Amino acid sequence: MSLRDPNARSLLGRLRDVMAGGGSPQDRLDRVTALIAKGMGTDVCSCYVLRAGEVLELFATEGLTQSAVHHTRLRVGEGLIGEIAAIAQPLRVSDAWAHPRFVYRPETGEDVYKSLMGVPLVHGGRVIGVLAVQNREGREYREIEQESLETVAMVLAELLAGAGLIPREELGPASGNAVLPLRLEGTSLNPGIGLGTAVYHQPEVHVTTLLADDPERELARLRAAMDEMREALDALLAITATAPSESRDVLRTFRMFADDTGWINRISEHIQAGLSAEAAVRKVDNDMRLRLSQVSDPYIRERLHDLEDLANRLLRHLTGERGTAAKGDLPDHVILICRTLGPAELLDYDPERLRGVILEEGSPGMHAVIVAKALDIPVIGRLPGVFQRIAPLDPVVVDGDHGQVFVRPGEDVREAVMRGIHERKRRRAEYDRLRDLPAETQDGVRVRLMINAGLMMDMENLGATGADGVGLYRTEIPFMARPSLPSVESQTSLYGKVLALAGDRPVVFRTIDVGGDKLLPYWQSQPEDNPALGWRSARITLDRPAILRQQLRALLRAASGRALDVMFPMIATVSEYRTARHALELELARERERGTPPPASIRVGTMLEVPSLLWHLPALVQEPIDFISVGSNDLFQFTFAADRGNPRVASRYDPLSPPVLSMLRHLVEVCDAAGKPLSLCGEMASRPLDALVLVALGFRTLSLAAPGMGPVKRALRSVDIGRLRPFVLGLSTLPHASVRDRLAAFARDNGFLLD
Incomplete structure (x- = not known):
């Protein structure tokens, strides 16, 4: 209150x-x-x-x-x-x-x-x-x-x-008593195959005391519980000193949340208003859940799971409950059943026993999934009603390669699982051997494979995957994680660390992309009937130029003496690009007057996400623009008028369809004729077959999620683009809704490695 x-x-x-x-x-x-x-x-x-x-x-x-x-x-x-x-x-x-x-x-x-x-x-x-x-x-x-x-x-x-x-x-959930075999369909969040016994994670703590008479006593309880929680997390960090670097970096980032003053201050304010310490923690947790649950961007949204994990840990320290399954007696092989899961909660479990994770919610960008990738634990998410279908101690198979769960499987399924486990180990070893090799096709076409990033921990993937750089760095994360607008100084420090971690590899910074479904706690905006098409992204920063200029100022200072690549999102017209670029030029002049050493070089580009810009390309390429990056997720949802966050229509239209092939082919031709470098970032680039088609159309730079690097590089090194390109171009005039099956058949017939 x-x-x-x-x-x-x-x-x-x-x-x-x-x-x-x-x-x-x-x-x-x-x-x-x-x-x-x-x-x-x-x-x-x-x-x-x-x-x-x-x-x-x-x-x-x-x-x-x-x-x-x-x-x-x-x-x-x-x-x-x-x-x-x-x-x-x-x-x-x-x-x-x-x-x-x-x-x-x-x-x-x-x-x-x-x-x-x-x-x-x-x-x-x-x-x-x-x-x-x-x-x-x-x-x-x-x-x-x-x-x-x-x-x-x-x-x-x-x-x-x-x-x-x-x-x-x-x-809430209630388990059933079924005894027959059962197959469930979910979403693969991390590939792999695991066989084990179902265990309920049950992390949520029930708050019984909601109001308190003595705020000072409650604040003292909060401080004591915070100290206990920090000590426990520090001990967990020490235990995982020999774990994969991805796990340690995720946990270090998670540990930093425990010192976030904005989070602690909001809890303290509710305590001072009359809530108990437990109720105040739950109130702040509910507020954060509601705000971030409206975000469709999976990368942003899954930060919610870290905050839930932290809140539940703090509640357990406040109440004295230690009721997660990690603290009890576990079977030798565990399949963990959860509503959601935080990274530290996952690390509470013995990785030698954990064979798989099943989530009612979740998406690929959540930190627990990143940790699971590092530990090679398969994860399947988006399985509503899983607690009604899987009972504790049920034998369960998690098939993360195909997004399937087999409950109480027969002997034939168990044998197939063991074969799959051996095949996965062989494939992982092959990806590791490819890490330091170039992404070059059989006929000598060299492709730059970049990664998408948005947190410090993502920068670890540069070395782990052998990527050529960061093709998309989402700068809005700090804006969403803070209770107030981050200062120029804090932004400068952050961007400087990102560039330092990248070393001599390029980083393309996308200016702040918020609004619509990416809500900020300190920006009040009116509800919109269609936020995806509303006041968001560059539209906000062009209307509030001080915010854009402060961010550009921080980027210029952070890149002092180094190369700076920056691009503007959600640009719909050439005039919008001109206005955004003018803001950069004003800040560059301002920093020169201050005597700030400038970047060694500056490349300025735009995201191409709005279809209107496609028909303004001849004018756009005449501008002082250094590159164009296709944001495939938004571009395709706008092209097909299909909300990618709506499961009823998200899969209705296929990127591998004649309209998309024609559109991308036209884009490549215009950019090539003007000598403007072109790249694509988005989910399409992370799928091996889709990536091959993009290269056949003429794309030479792809930015993708780090887990897709191995499969995409393997596919590229197996393909002859000279053979694939004529076939792809011939499909662009067909009346079909999708040509994916034809492309997959062609790939199989020619020995392209897609699996």
């Missing part, structure tokens, strides 16, 4: 008394809604609870018609209440009836109420309901009131989860 609200402490105190009092859970919930309405000076307070089937049921109200309780229901996404649950974000409207999402329920008697403010009720990282207040007049709710309602909602969510109001099966 915000300290700026003079009623904050007294309202929390009265809530504590109600929660500690007698009566049934429903009686207490009724009293809580009445108390909130009175304490916040509103005419209505209503609590909606999410039931099975994605339905929000009115559970309690002060102000609406009582007969509507347990009868009024809204689907998630329906009405303003459903919208809050769907987007997991607060909503403040002074005229609810005029809002396009408003839905009228006559049985509630809300005809006389005009304004509405609502916040999601969150427990365990998921929305379990909505808390809303309403007023008769068109009230402009203030941010301070929203902060207060969010804190009350956090306390109420814990009450709902622990009071038995909602059936247990609707709140």
Whole structure:
């Protein structure tokens, strides 16, 4: 609860008394809604609870018609209440009836109420309901009131989860008793094959004491728990001194989170407002989960898992619980079943026993997956309902090569698993032998393979993979990890370290790419119906040039005496590129006047992510532009009007299709004619078959995720581009939705190594 609200402490105190009092859970919930309405000076307070089937049921109200309780229901996404649950974000409207999402329920008697403010009720990282207040007049709710309602909602969510109001099966996982073999389909996050016994990780700690009378005592408890946690992490670092460098670097970065003053200060503020230390940690964790869960960029989003890991560790130190499976007796071969997992939590387990990891959530960029790659542990994610399908001690096979899980497998599956394990070891040894060899085709075409990066730990991959440099360095990570805008000095220090780690290899810095779904805690923006096409990326920095100029100033200072490559994202027109480049020229002149030693050289380019820029290419290549980099992920989703974060349409369109081949071929021809270097970064470059097609079309620089380096280099060294190119060009005029199968067949017939 915000300290700026003079009623904050007294309202929390009265809530504590109600929660500690007698009566049934429903009686207490009724009293809580009445108390909130009175304490916040509103005419209505209503609590909606999410039931099975994605339905929000009115559970309690002060102000609406009582007969509507347990009868009024809204689907998630329906009405303003459903919208809050769907987007997991607060909503403040002074005229609810005029809002396009408003839905009228006559049985509630809300005809006389005009304004509405609502916040999601969150427990365990998921929305379990909505808390809303309403007023008769068109009230402009203030941010301070929203902060207060969010804190009350956090306390109420814990009450709902622990009071038995909602059936247990609707709140969390429950294992089944199946005995027949079962095959499940997920997403491969790290390849490999493992066979073992299912073990539930169960990292989340249940918070029982939510409010506290003595803030100083709670702050002292927080400091003691923080010290214990830091000591435990330091001990874990010492134990892993001989582990692969990727694991150590991930853990060192994770350990730095424990000293983040912004994170600690936010927890302390909630304690001073009247929450217990445990509740304050949970409140800050919920806030971070909701903010980052809206981000579709997997690299950014998966930082959420580190923060969850840290919060749960701190909660265990506060409560004295040490309840993860890592601390108990484990089978010889473990398949770990988790909702999510942090990197330090993974390292708590004996790597000699860990044979695989299965996640309900997750994506390739999460730190736990990076650690798993270093330890050669297969990981499968995005398996909702896994706890209902896999029981503890079930025998399980994790097939990370194909994204499959076999529960209680038969003997034939077990034999196939053992063959797969031997084949994987052979392939890994081959990738290691290729590391220091060039990415050169059979007919002498040399390709530069770069990596994508965004954290210090990613720079380790330069040496580990033999990459030619960093083709995309995402500079927005520090902006998202801090509670306020990073200073020029802190940015300069960061970029200088990146360049130092790169040595003589190039690093292409992409200027800050935020907005849309990449939210910053200190930038308030209005909700947008289509954030991917809204106020984001270069559109923000061109509208707020001081932010762009400060970043460019830091890059120029960091690159003093060294080469600097910088590119601007989400450029839609030549005029936008001109404006962004002019900002760089202004900063370069400014630094010269200061006497700052300039970079040894400066190359300036643009991302090509917006289709409009494709039809402005003749004008673009006449500009002082040094290179163009295709951002394939955004370019293809805009081209096909298909949200890549929406599973219903993300796989509907294939990059290996005639429209894409024609578009990329045209782009290569224009850039080659103008003598402008062209590269591509994105998921397409990480897939061996797709990478071969890109090279056949004329791309000579690819920037890809580090795990794709070995397979892509192996494929390139096996191909004859002179044979592949005519075949690829001949496919660009076909009417087919995809030509992937034809390309794969051609590759097999010609002995190209794709597996």
